[in-house]
Amino acid sequence: MKAKKPISILLSLLLIFALTLTGCSSETPASTDAENNQAEENQTAANEGTKEESTFKAQMTFNGSSTLAPVMSSIATDFIEGYTTWNKVDASFPEENIAIYVSAGGSGAGVKAVLDNTADFGMLAREIKDEELEKIGDAKVFKLGIDALTVSVNPENPILQIKDDLTTEEVRKIFSGEYKYWDEVESSLPHREIVVVIRDLSGGAHEVFQKSVMKDAQIREDAIQSPSMGALVTKVIENKDAIGYASFGMVNQNAGKLIPLKVDGIEATEENIVNGSYKISRPLIVVKRGELTPEQKAFMDAVTSEEGLAIVEKMGFVPVR
Structure with missing residues (x-):
């Protein structure tokens, strides 16, 4: 009896091993490569369809x-x-x-x-x-x-009774602060301080004006910086001593409320803006x-x-x- 024990143990181990293999096997047959590829294509198409719908x-x-x-x-x-x-x-x-x-x-x-x-x-x-x-x-x-940047003043500014034109050099001196009073622009004008109104320095208008007019000269430090072109125009409308580079479009929208001056003898008209003779355009x-x-x-x-x-x-x- 003792001689048969090792055989019984061996048979038991073989039976357990066989049951283990049977438990790990799957009853579902493995997919073919073609089926796998088709499934991937179907999923891709579905994803693309979902993506296309969701991008609207x-x-x-x-x-x-x-x-x-x-x-x-x-x-x-x-x-x-x-x-x-x-x-x-x-x-x-x-x-x-x-x-x-x-x-x-x-x-x-x-x-x-x-x-x-x-x-x-x-x-x-x-x-x-x-x-x-x-x-x-x-x-x-x-x-x-x-658009163009017009050099505009308040309708009540006395300069309009004397001249309707400024040279680029005069504009540069006004906006840089070299001319601080109106009688420095024209001696017959009142001795009143010039109020310079500009767009904020991050605005596109400032960049255009700097490049077209100011060149290497800097805008005077006490110039009023406006957060929008509408705000700039409002400041000029409200102050008869103000001057600012108002958008051509905004001047047209506020006809008569501020007056654009010629620059170097050139008026900011549609024709002059298109043909480039009025140089402060954008x-x-x-x-x-x-x-x-x-x-x-x-x-x-x-x-x-x-x-x-x-x-x-x-x-x-x-x-x-």
Whole structure:
């Protein structure tokens, strides 16, 4: 009996091993390579379909130039009131309410918003720089119009009774503070302090004025910096001793409330702005990184249409057709 124990133990171990193998086996046959590939393709297609559906954005955002912001807001308002929901713009779009948000913070802020992906579009009232284009990468640039910076004064400013023209040198001396009183510009004028009004130093207008007029001279330190072009114009309207570089569009919107002076004998007219003889001019630009989505293209098509450019013109600027 003792001689049979090792055999019994061995048989028991073999039986346990066989049961273990049976428990680990699967009753489901392994998938073929072709089936695996087909399953992956089906999943990819499903993911792409989901991604395509989820990329539609019922809202879009614009940030940047305070000069261009009212124009874009007006076009956006007409677009929303005309369609209300996206499916009325294009039957392939979902039935979602159109939402277009426009905020002003200056041309530099417009570029930064695009770079930081905090806005879909940036608005600029100046040329876009090469280094900005390089940082953005695949930039889409839309030039909507041309604006000019007029050297404007309050209608009650006594200078208008004597002259309607300043040289570039005189403008530079006024804005740098070399001329501090009006009688330094013209001896027959009252001895009253000149109030210089400018855009804040981060605005596109300041950059254009610095490049076109000031050159290496700096703006006087006590100049009133305005957070928007509208605020700049208001300051000139409120103070008869004020002078500022008011947007051509804003002058047209406030006709008679401030008076633009000629510069070097050239008046800021649409013709002179277009042909370049009035030198203090700047483009109105919208920029985006990458390709436009279908809904973004639909809106920008409206912006650059005759109806959209008519609003650019109505707001006092020179549209680009």
